[in-house]
Amino acid sequence: MSCKKNNFMRTTFTQLENFGHSLRAQSFVIQARTKDDVHSAFRLAKEKNLTVTARGAGRSYNDASLNGGGIVLDTSAWNLIQEWNPHTGQVRCEPGVTIEQLWQKVEPDGWWPPVVSGTMKTTLGGCLSTNIHGKNNFQMGPIGEHVLEFTAILPTGAEITCSPKLNADLFYGMISGLGMLGIFTSITLQMKRIYSGLLTVDAFPVPNLHSHLFALQENAPNYDYIVGWLDTTSSSIGRGQIHAAKYLHEGEDKNPQETFKLKNQTLPSRIFGVFPKSILHFFMKPFVNNFGVWGVNTAKYIVSLRKHSFKESHGAFHFLLDYVPNWERSFGQGGLIQYQSFLPKETAEFVWTQILKLSLKNKLPAYLGVTKRHRPDKFLLSHAVDGFSLALDFKVTDKNRKKLYSMLQEFDKIIIANGGRFYFAKNSETTAETTKIFYGEETVEKFRKLKKRCDPHGLLESDLYRRIFG
Secondary structure, three states, X not given: OOOXXXXXXXXXXXXXXXXXXXXXXXXXEEEOOOHHHHHHHHHHHHHHOOOEEEEOOOOOOOOOOOOOOOEEEEOOOOOOEEEEEOOOOEEEEOOOXXXXXXXXXXXHHOEEOOOOOOOOOOEHHHHHHHOXXXXXXXXXXXXXXXXXXXXXXXXXXOEEEEOOOOOHHHHHHHOOOOOOOOEEEXXXXXXXXXXXXXXXXEEEEEOOHHHHHHHHHHHHHHOOEEEEEEOOOOOOOOOEEEEEEEEOOOOOOOOHHXXXXXXXXXXXXXXXXXXXXXXXXHHHHHHOOHHHHHHHHHHHHHHOOOOEEEEEEXXXXXXXXHOOOOHHHHHOOOOEEEEEEEEEOOOHHHHHHHHHHHHHHOOOOOOEEEEEEEOXXXXXXXXXXXXXXXXXXXXXXXXXXXHHHHHHHHHHHHHHOOOOEEOOOOOOOOOHHHHHHHHOHHHHHHXXXXXXXXXXXXXXXXXXXXXXXX
């Protein structure tokens, strides 16, 4: 099939990777820019007895957009902002539009996306498929709560429109559905009004996990965003720093037209205006090991001991993962995986104390830990709880891979036993058995019924789908 025309499409057989470069799969890649391309891909899959997976920017840490031996529908070039109303804050986009395109379109008019990921490179189709959350989940919920309407193509060929009131079961199923029910063709979102290009940020240290989680819970109601950095290499479990941010109210910014300008929001490409950040990951690589990260984290914690407040642009506050281009390459040839767990507020301290101690005991510490405050939502495959999340970045090598995956599955058991959940833009090792336990029999059965209705021939599959649903 390689490079052969089929229904005016060209397919290439190529190897794709996850964002962390720790997982790979060879697939037939088809570029999709129109609805006709989607219909043609489904026809081709049925004719050749193949499966289809949509892929946007490929920013998932796991196998969500990999489909070994099947078709990958690349929607990254299907990326027009079709309609923007600066009076109402409503925007309609194609699925390949990125968070970066979106905020750069709406921010100069005094609006901001209500929920963004830690990188601006994600596409809206991918964001809805995994129902991303941000540093304000405790207030604004996931991105799905701000979708007014979407259109999609089902594997049956049907073209549908969904909203919270129209085809509601598909609305709440496709948003969070991991791309396994249909392909988004347009997405209409409600933006949030802002009155400045700046946020007021308060930064303060926390000495241990108890005070860390207490600070997240007690401070969240007083801020618009809150996030924690956790030193995962320290025996002082949970020590770190909290960043909590507030919008400026109308009139507080004396010159909002200046702070709204994109030049004041875009992340700089050079350090001190001289050193190009595009090559910085090469210089980071020698420090991405147990001793190097321990030294960096220790220094970072010492520097964070001084409480302070400052003004920061929306772009700089939200998109730390974009500050160093290709930072994930610093983890080396084996790449990295991210493990994110969600725990009720009653059990989070106990569970994370156990798993952080276990990682240190195994000499497999995470190299980054990030915490957030969360609340539940009503999407079908929800990862949310009334509690907290902890995301951990682990370096993968040929030598540690087997031991690392074994340790993470042990984490799964501890988390499941204490009411925890997982987020499938991240975890790479969670099994179908574990998935069934935390979603529950009723939710899994509802999803299977929707899958059978929307995709009776089983055309939509991914490596992730096969792993967690069997």
